[in-house]
Amino acid sequence: MRTHYCGEVNASHVDQIVTLCGWNHRRRDHGGVIFIDLRDREGLAQVVCDPDRPEMFKVAEDVRNEYVLKVTGKVRRRPAGTENSNLASGEIEILCHELEVLNAAVTPPFQLDEENLSENVRLTHRVIDLRRPQMQKNLMLRYKVAMAFRRFLDEKGFIDIETPMLTKSTPEGARDYLVPSRVHPGQFFALPQSPQLFKQLLMVAGYDRYYQITKCFRDEDLRADRQPEFTQVDIETSFLTEEQITALMEEMIRSVFKTALAVDLPNPFPRITHAEAMRRYGSDKPDLRVTLELTEVTDAVTDVAFKVFSGPATSGGRVAALRVPGGAALTRGEIDGYTEFVKIYGARGLAYIKVNDASKLNEEGLQSPIVKNLHEAALKTIVERTGAQSGDLIFFGADKTKIVNDALGALRTKLGHEKGYVDGSAWRPLWVVDFPMFEYDEENKRWSACHHPFTSPKDGHEALMATDPGACLAKAYDLALNGWEMGGGSVRIHRSEVQERVFQALGIGPEEQQAKFGFLLDALKYGAPPHGGLAFGLDRIVTMMAGAESIRDVIAFPKTQRAQCLLTDAPSDVDEKQLRELHIRLRQKVETQVEVGKG
């Protein structure tokens, strides 16, 4: 129907007759002439409707916002001084010869340039919201990124193999979404939390290099950056070492950033161990743009009078310092604010020392109620290790290690960005490697897998699985970027006896192993190659790239944080007949259900 996209017509088309289709973005009447900004996916074009074509002009007079139009006209230069350099088509306009209304539109619930719309309004009227140029840019970027992944992986010999959506429930990980079976009464499929086991089976079957950009599902309570269904760039390869896998993956990420954003990421990406990341940043996905670092002082405060420090220091906890250069200038109110902030992470308070004079290791040089309860050796170590100078401020975390890391790690990032402790580089990727195999689950009093139970222990660490699980490290690696986890993976276990020992360490006995993972253990016996891989969170990567506030801004039809689609009103009630066919019934009576339903 058209000859060009609106946003593509430019000075090279002057004097040509073009036909455009699009939406009336804005209509202005000026000096007896009607100007229509016609909008399509590629941008805007200015259409001039002159009253000397009365039939066409009459149509133009009735055009309202968001009418769908077909315009045929002659491209001409805009009069000097009326060019719009913000538009690709800003040098030209189309003198309208014919104008057809392809469809009328009622007044939209909001204007496309309206700001500060509530997310509920945006998601309810998602079709209008998706017309906004920012959303169009975001979804185009998402496509560009996905295709950049595909192109790179294709060139490297990876092939996309689809794995099932209707699969088996394995309740170890997050909560499954279940799908009742009609053919097998009382039984259920689960939607996949990831294609993990299937991609490992594909390696055992000899496919060598696999990828898939696929939906995964977790029925968890939603945080800002989570969705019930999310998209994973899922990758697995055989016969490569951990170093070869991470090298290939960072080459891919560099290629994707170059293609999608024309950004050159560092080569190679820096690499630190998980232990070092926790020690220096209190986080396994540190934001390297922030220049602040944590300093270990646990060993220096074991015997101080200040119980808040010596307590954790002598009972397996951690005491760490965060030096803020020039931080003595922070106001009381700011410090109070940060003290409140760290409480989110379980910290009971936020001790600090103002360094008035770094050369005086006493209450004169170091201003803080805690100084009198720290002996001089401790103060000396603190000042020396942090490198504190006069005019600095030192925050402290002292508690169980996890709380200290979470609290000071988060404070580091927040304070760093708020107070400008950041270096210039916009993108700071980082490999975090040598994750622990296991973490202790206090609630259930047992070890659980840090990454997942299919991750290989580091060479030489196999025996630790039985003797000291907490000290056993894994061939697991995460890629962090600016404080976000972009992706993570591991070298997998390819010998069934090692897999069985890991299950054992996790408290999964032989019978349960066979019932739940028998097909994996079998596969590992039939000639499994060494293999490993990674999964990247596509939603999150695009959110970062787009500078969006929420992953919901890079998903066409997202769910709310209450896991609803406001546009189509899903989930919804279904017919009793459907439930009967699926051999299930509702637990609540209908009356109760109305009360607790979404109303």
Add this chain to the structure above:
Amino acid sequence: MRTHYCGEVNASHVDQIVTLCGWNHRRRDHGGVIFIDLRDREGLAQVVCDPDRPEMFKVAEDVRNEYVLKVTGKVRRRPAGTENSNLASGEIEILCHELEVLNAAVTPPFQLDEENLSENVRLTHRVIDLRRPQMQKNLMLRYKVAMAFRRFLDEKGFIDIETPMLTKSTPEGARDYLVPSRVHPGQFFALPQSPQLFKQLLMVAGYDRYYQITKCFRDEDLRADRQPEFTQVDIETSFLTEEQITALMEEMIRSVFKTALAVDLPNPFPRITHAEAMRRYGSDKPDLRVTLELTEVTDAVTDVAFKVFSGPATSGGRVAALRVPGGAALTRGEIDGYTEFVKIYGARGLAYIKVNDASKLNEEGLQSPIVKNLHEAALKTIVERTGAQSGDLIFFGADKTKIVNDALGALRTKLGHEKGYVDGSAWRPLWVVDFPMFEYDEENKRWSACHHPFTSPKDGHEALMATDPGACLAKAYDLALNGWEMGGGSVRIHRSEVQERVFQALGIGPEEQQAKFGFLLDALKYGAPPHGGLAFGLDRIVTMMAGAESIRDVIAFPKTQRAQCLLTDAPSDVDEKQLRELHIRLRQKVETQVEVGKG
């Protein structure tokens, strides 16, 4: 770990040291030397283990089938006369210097070259089955085809936009797979039967050209070519006419066949109306390779004595003939076989005339018990219209139109292939256009949508929706290939008032419209562009291309015809706790369940 894929080493590598990784496909001991056929994704390479390297040789002696090996050695030409021209690596062999067993393997449940395995065995041990070269070729082809679609669509400005997997149940179409909501007690998501409405909403939102290669779900009883989850190449575009859409789509299919199979499909594809397809082939997806055609004789037999013909001919049914050139040579047994065959389609019998002498319109020239009950005018019309010659046979179908079409349509294809009534061309695509808008649902005594309720009536046919729904044609088109439906689509309704009239014709009143499709009707009011699209069945296309017997042979992890995954044993029982969280309970008692479960 390796320098090359096994299948890639060739004469150009002679004298080079290479490292290969793969599986021991076959080991032979010959004249004190061990030969290992090492297999990977790309093929086989012959490895020669010579006893003059005793340490390596000792390892080789212990190698069993499907062991995973790493081989380093020197490439050399095979001795003259021992080349294998079936292999890319058939001119060379690798003289083994080092051999490492990366993983051992127990004896597999079957040999990779074993034939006539039951599908149950193959699906239970799918990992081994997927190692078979044919399965590897099929999945590689599938990837190649999918990428060919992506590349074409990318070049044409289509963008891949993901639509939700957790969506709203609309029980009009096939049966939905349901997913209970934990957060909203008593409510359910449905897995999408297709992204139909979302892609239309994307057009209304201005995305102009959309595609997605995505999973769709239908909980139906499974036929040979159906799976509970299947993959659709889903496409939608704005501002194009039906002719422009089909032209673009056939360009795409030509491009995909060229890329994946190096096959040139005709340009353009032939096109016939649905009415003509039914008249000439009794099918809306005729196999054009078969040269036989149906002939309409309904009007010629309204007044014959033979009630089997005159009955249907005078009560809205159909009487059609299928001329089989030279068919007088069919044996009695063959004709009996075809008579049984058409009963599958509801036919009560299969009348026929043997044409002994086409010039004699009587029981001498035309041999059949029915001839005496057909008057001469009828016989004349039959012989003339079918073009029957002496030595031919004419089959007849006489019944309700649907039964005649189904029975003779199927007979045409079966007999055509069995008896060689086919022309030489391997690929015969065909557009079937102008489908009816509605078909009458005898069971529920109402009209239902032939394609789907969002399909636009043909221009000028709008009024027929209310006055004569059966005569109303749609802007709907299918692409048939060799008797399979490859894909289908339509121009959609882009005006809410037309959409409301279609719903009305389908017996969906205003209130139900608003409850189920309010978001669509709203969207159509906010400035919907003319739009339309298509969906192709990827599984089916690849099955055809691969010449596979079942779509299960082009899916890595398919379900059985009882909708089970034999590999992972899904669906399966779940914990009571999971059901409680989802606010559902099983309908059966546990005892009953064990009995009816899959055992």
